[in-house]
Amino acid sequence: MVRFRISAFSDEYSPNLDEQIEGLLANHVRMTELRNVDGTSVSDLTPAEAAEVRRKLDAHGITVSSIGSPLGKISVTDPMEPHLDKLKNTCELAGVLGTGRIRMFSFYIPDGKYEEYRGEVFDRIGKMLDAADGYGVQLCHENEKGIYGDTPERCAELLAEFPGRLGCVFDPANFVQCGAKPFPDAYELLKTRITYMHIKDALPAGTIVPSGMGVGGVPEILSVLNLTRTGDFVLTVEPHLRVFAGLDKLEAGQAHTALGNAYATASEAFAAAVEHLRWCLPRNSQSL
Numbered sequence: 001m002v003r004f005r006i007s008a009f010s011d012e013y014s015p016n017l018d019e020q021i022e023g024l025l026a027n028h029v030r031m032t033e034l035r036n037v038d039g040t041s042v043s044d045l046t047p048a049e050a051a052e053v054r055r056k057l058d059a060h061g062i063t064v065s066s067i068g069s070p071l072g073k074i075s076v077t078d079p080m081e082p083h084l085d086k087l088k089n090t091c092e093l094a095g096v097l098g099t100g101r102i103r104m105f106s107f108y109i110p111d112g113k114y115e116e117y118r119g120e121v122f123d124r125i126g127k128m129l130d131a132a133d134g135y136g137v138q139l140c141h142e143n144e145k146g147i148y149g150d151t152p153e154r155c156a157e158l159l160a161e162f163p164g165r166l167g168c169v170f171d172p173a174n175f176v177q178c179g180a181k182p183f184p185d186a187y188e189l190l191k192t193r194i195t196y197m198h199i200k201d202a203l204p205a206g207t208i209v210p211s212g213m214g215v216g217g218v219p220e221i222l223s224v225l226n227l228t229r230t231g232d233f234v235l236t237v238e239p240h241l242r243v244f245a246g247l248d249k250l251e252a253g254q255a256h257t258a259l260g261n262a263y264a265t266a267s268e269a270f271a272a273a274v275e276h277l278r279w280c281l282p283r284n285s286q287s288l
Helices: 017-026 047-059 081-097 114-133 152-161 172-177 182-190 218-228 252-259 266-280
Strands: 002-008 031-034 063-068 101-104 138-142 167-170 196-199 231-237
Touching: 002 063, 002 218, 002 266, 017 047, 017 266, 047 063, 047 081, 063 081, 063 231, 081 101, 081 114, 114 138, 114 152, 138 152, 152 182, 167 182, 172 182, 172 196, 182 218, 196 266, 218 266, 231 266
Parallel strands: 002 031, 002 231, 031 063, 063 101, 101 138, 138 167, 167 196, 196 231
Antiparallel strands: none
């Protein structure tokens, strides 16, 4: 049986690291996928700054599940060398922060010309993997609308091109936004290659909602994982829920009827996202 490890993008609680730590502890989450710290992308930190982040996290018993980097989130026609420099810095920071994983993307494709740029995408990712291998770090590709690996089929292409080297971050909501069906279609195609998941759900039109309230199949996927996987499996909560400044002035019933996925504060949205994930976990599952 699998043991689910709950992580979260703590920068959605607050941009401030100390407050991120408070938010994680308040919601009983002991892992974070670090993305931004005090307004700076983790990939742009210096080793000394990363060491201070690690010191604060260690003091509260919080570990880093992965670095939520922006690597690969540029146009496939943009210069690559500066991006490789950023990758190498991020790999060094991963060692400082105590994680062996870096989330990355497969480049925005101009005008939907996926086939035309396929070779360039593969070449770039190959160079990124070569660099990461030198640091003993695993790059994990996330599906996202507009990049090469946005659909389940193109994600499968990438993973087949780099077998055993490129990890897979499965994001149900991002698949919904690309017109794909996360479960069972995308899951069945990618199930043996999924490294970890981002917990985010969406309505058919693409609006992000708490997990279990959309068509992302989050409860179904977790049920299957619970039966088919063993060992630890990371679930990173990525709220992406709207914070509506005037919500507190509306009556509670009105607020959610009118706005659906909106919350009065970022802390409320974060708490709701974590709580909904826990509701989606199979009853007999183990989680930490």
